[in-house]
Amino acid sequence: MKLLLIGYGKMGRAIEAQAIARGHQIAGIVDPTRPDVRISDFTTEQVDAAIEFTHPDAAFQNVVACLKQGIPVVCGSTGWLHHFPEAQALSQQTTTPLFYASNYSVGVNLFFHFNEYIAAKMHQFGGYDVQVREIHHTQKVDQPSGTALTTAEGILRHFPGKTTWRNEATTTPTELAILSEREGAVVGTHIVTYSSPADSIELKHEAHTREGFVQGALLAAEWLPGRQGVFGMKDLLGL
């Protein structure tokens, strides 16, 4: 298929390499290093799907530009979800599909699934406090990570002792602490810890490379064209 890559950083470059290896064509690359290339230059005849991995401040505008062109868009950028309802409305208005995941790796999506199951069980038995910890490379601009936010939302849905999250170590008993650490070139580690005076239980996902994110984003781009609506990894994986 013909792919438009939006963002040509760590993810954009890795997606390009894997897309070509899977037999796809790169119809264009939109990035600040190529100011003459704009999303509005592309039509649905030239592009089957766009894959967007840029920056929290750029993602929404890029998604809007794709939807206005009628180009199905797979977005992986984090830190822009305050605009998500507008993007959903535009997807509906333009009848152009949008796919979003805070994390495209299959492993993390299994982690999300187990996280919700564990939260419900821990609430049922009681006696434990819970916190989320995320560790990423020092180039990451948003905090907490999108994956940590999805994890926290999963806990809040099933563990009524926590009613909101806070991105600090010091919280009130009803606040779920999300601890963010930035360290070297760490690809992405997420840990949920339940602690009682007697013991601790941890659920941990550690990405060793970006390959899982890349594979998931390409699977989503291959799956999306021809569909109508707003989708996520639960739809793709049937979780």
Ligand SMILES: NC(=O)C1=CN([C@@H]2O[C@H](COP(=O)(O)OP(=O)(O)OC[C@H]3O[C@@H](n4cnc5c(N)ncnc54)[C@H](OP(=O)(O)O)[C@@H]3O)[C@@H](O)[C@H]2O)C=CC1
């Ligand atoms: N959902 C998931 O599975 C994953 C999500 N991510 C998220 O994806 C995003 C990108 O990550 P990553 O590739 O590591 O980041 P990088 O900083 O390595 O790359 C981002 C690229 O996007 C470019 N860019 C910035 N603004 C625009 C714009 N308006 N239009 C087009 N390109 C633009 C940047 O250019 P310049 O440097 O010149 O600003 C840079 O080349 C982040 O939000 C990250 O959190 C990352 C990995 C997995």
Ligand SMILES: O=C(O)C1=N[C@H](C(=O)O)C[C@H](O)C1
């Ligand atoms: O910026 C990154 O690198 C990553 N961002 C995503 C996030 O914010 O959760 C996914 C992954 O953890 C890598």
